Amino acid sequence: GESVGLHLPTLSVQEGDNSIINCAYSNSASDYFIWYKQESGKGPQFIIDIRSNMDKRQGQRVTVLLNKTVKHLSLQIAATQPGDSAVYFCAEIYYNQGGKLIFGQGTELSVKP
Amino acid sequence: EPEVTQTPSHQVTQMGQEVILRCVPISNHLYFYWYRQILGQKVEFLVSFYNNEISEKSEIFDDQFSVERPDGSNFTLKIRSTKLEDSAMYFCASKTGTGYEKLFFGSGTQLSVL
Numbered sequence: 001g002e003s004v005g006l007h008l009p010t011l012s013v014q015e016g017d018n019s020i021i022n023c024a025y026s027n028s029a030s031d032y033f034i035w036y037k038q039e040s041g042k043g044p045q046f047i048i049d050i051r052s053n054m055d056k057r058q059g060q061r062v063t064v065l066l067n068k069t070v071k072h073l074s075l076q077i078a079a080t081q082p083g084d085s086a087v088y089f090c091a092e093i094y095y096n097q098g099g100k101l102i103f104g105q106g107t108e109l110s111v112k113p
Numbered sequence: 114e115p116e117v118t119q120t121p122s123h124q125v126t127q128m129g130q131e132v133i134l135r136c137v138p139i140s141n142h143l144y145f146y147w148y149r150q151i152l153g154q155k156v157e158f159l160v161s162f163y164n165n166e167i168s169e170k171s172e173i174f175d176d177q178f179s180v181e182r183p184d185g186s187n188f189t190l191k192i193r194s195t196k197l198e199d200s201a202m203y204f205c206a207s208k209t210g211t212g213y214e215k216l217f218f219g220s221g222t223q224l225s226v227l
Contacts, residue, residue, distance in 0.1 A: 042220055043117075043204050043206075043220050049215075051213065094169075099144055099212070101146075102158060
């Protein structure tokens, strides 16, 4: 079915530490995944994406890992900063359904100074 | 960076009233979407729109909902007779294609149905 879910609803880390946010997806046919960041009162903001022909992709301070065998996605944030505090969603694209995104439940990341 | 613009930012209405939520997608985008987010929950897909017609809609998008692109710049979501459970943040989004392009979201309209 259409389901992208997250393992943990909240994550609290110390400033400067690395954060790892996890996501499980159920549609084995999905081939494009995106991580979004949502700050309070704002719309989701694109962070990083990955296609299914890759297992790792790096951005600025962020890395996304994809394990298609177990249908698992993770977002790693290096040297977490207070400005990283937000809710993080993974999402997958359904190309044969108008290109819609299906979002996971979200993980709230809190960064302690 | 170009932005998706939504108005109003907050809308309060009485149950049974009609509301229209407005969006101006990014100018060269061709695919438009509405999503909603009930407080504390995930973002849920409502509808996708391309070439002046709905290309996909969810179970949430029933006969009370409609979308329109009345001119070359606006994209609207209408709820004909609002219910209490329609209270949510509504996000408009747009992208250039259905492939590996970024989906840009607006800041949302917070709809409160009393």
